Amino acid sequence: MKKYFQKIRPYIWLIVFAIFILVSLVLQFQSGKTIATNFKTSLIEMITFIPFLFIIVGLFDVWVPKERIQQHIGPGSGLKGILLVTLLAMLQAGPLYGAFPVAYMLFKKGASIRNIFVYLGAFTSLKIPMLGIEIGYLGIQFTLVRTLVSLPLFIGIGYIMEWYLKDKNFVIKEP
Amino acid sequence: MSTNAIIYISVCAVLLLVSLIANRQKTLMGLKRGWFMFRNILVPFLNILILVSVALYLIPPSIISRFLGPESGALGMLIAAVVGSITLIPGFISYPIAASLIKQGASYMVVATFMTTLMMVGVMTLPLEIKYFGKRVAITRNLLNFVAAVIIGLVVGLVL
Numbered sequence: 001m002k003k004y005f006q007k008i009r010p011y012i013w014l015i016v017f018a019i020f021i022l023v024s025l026v027l028q029f030q031s032g033k034t035i036a037t038n039f040k041t042s043l044i045e046m047i048t049f050i051p052f053l054f055i056i057v058g059l060f061d062v063w064v065p066k067e068r069i070q071q072h073i074g075p076g077s078g079l080k081g082i083l084l085v086t087l088l089a090m091l092q093a094g095p096l097y098g099a100f101p102v103a104y105m106l107f108k109k110g111a112s113i114r115n116i117f118v119y120l121g122a123f124t125s126l127k128i129p130m131l132g133i134e135i136g137y138l139g140i141q142f143t144l145v146r147t148l149v150s151l152p153l154f155i156g157i158g159y160i161m162e163w164y165l166k167d168k169n170f171v172i173k174e175p
Numbered sequence: 176m177s178t179n180a181i182i183y184i185s186v187c188a189v190l191l192l193v194s195l196i197a198n199r200q201k202t203l204m205g206l207k208r209g210w211f212m213f214r215n216i217l218v219p220f221l222n223i224l225i226l227v228s229v230a231l232y233l234i235p236p237s238i239i240s241r242f243l244g245p246e247s248g249a250l251g252m253l254i255a256a257v258v259g260s261i262t263l264i265p266g267f268i269s270y271p272i273a274a275s276l277i278k279q280g281a282s283y284m285v286v287a288t289f290m291t292t293l294m295m296v297g298v299m300t301l302p303l304e305i306k307y308f309g310k311r312v313a314i315t316r317n318l319l320n321f322v323a324a325v326i327i328g329l330v331v332g333l334v335l
Binding site for chain 2: 010011013014017031034035036038039042043045046048049050051052053054055056057058059060061062063093095096097100101103104117120121124125127129130132133134135136137138141142145146149150153154156157160161164165170172173174175
C-alpha cells in the first residue's frame, strides 16, 4: 500500500483535480466547470508550443560543442570569453542551484572570476529553453527588452565581483 | 491556432529537417534529449496550470490590479521583489503565472520585477550557494542581483 502511494505521489494533484472536474461536470457544479474551462485554455496554450520548443532545445544540445567552448574562457579571454561564457550558459537548463556545480567545474578548469559570475548571471535568466517559454507566454517584446537590459548588468556584476575579489584568494569549493 | 504555435512549429520543422539531412543519428539523439527534458517538466507544469486555473477563479481581477496593477506603485514593486526573491518556483512554470497576472491587470513593471527576482535572487538556496562560494561572496552576489533585478523590472515597465 505504502509502495503504491509512493508511485502515484507525483501525480496526486493531477488525480485529485481530474476527480474534482469529473464530479463537477456530473453534478453541474458551476465553479468547477469554470475552473475546468480555465484549465483547458491554458493546457491548449501550453501543448501547442512547449513540445516543439523542447525538440529545438534537444537539437541544440547535440549540435553545439559545449566542451570546446569551455576551453576559451580563462583569464585574459576578454570580450570573446564573455560572449562564449554567455553562450555556454544559454545552452543549459534547470534551476539556479544546478549552476553552482558547473561554476565549480569552470573554476577548476581555469575560468576567470569575471566569467564565472557572468556565467551565473546568464544562467539565471538567459537560458534558451526559458527564453523560448518566455516569448511564448509574455511576447517577444518583453523578452527582448528584458534580455537586452539584463546582459550588460550581468557583465557589470562580473567586473564588480572580479574587482571585489581581486586580492582575496577566492575559491569555489565543492560541498 | 495561435501565432505562437505556428512560429514554434515552423522553426522546429525547419531545424528538424536540416538536422535530419546533416546527421540522422544525432537528430534522433536530440529528439530523445528533448523528450526527456519535456517529460521532466510535464507534471510540475500541469500542477501549476491547475493552480493557476483555480487561482484565476478564486482571486478577482480587481484585487490583482489593485495590488499589482499600474497604480500599485512602490507597494506593488515591493510585493513583487520580496515574493520573487524568497519563493522557489522553477523558471519554466512561473511563466504561465506571469502571463495570467498580466491578463488579470498586473502591470508589466511589477510582473517583470517578480520574474527577474525569482530567477536571479535565491534566498531559499542561499545556504547551498554559501557552501560553494562562501558567505560573503554568496550574499554579495544575491544583493547585486537583487539591485539588477529591480533595475531590469523598472526598465521593462518603462519601455513596454
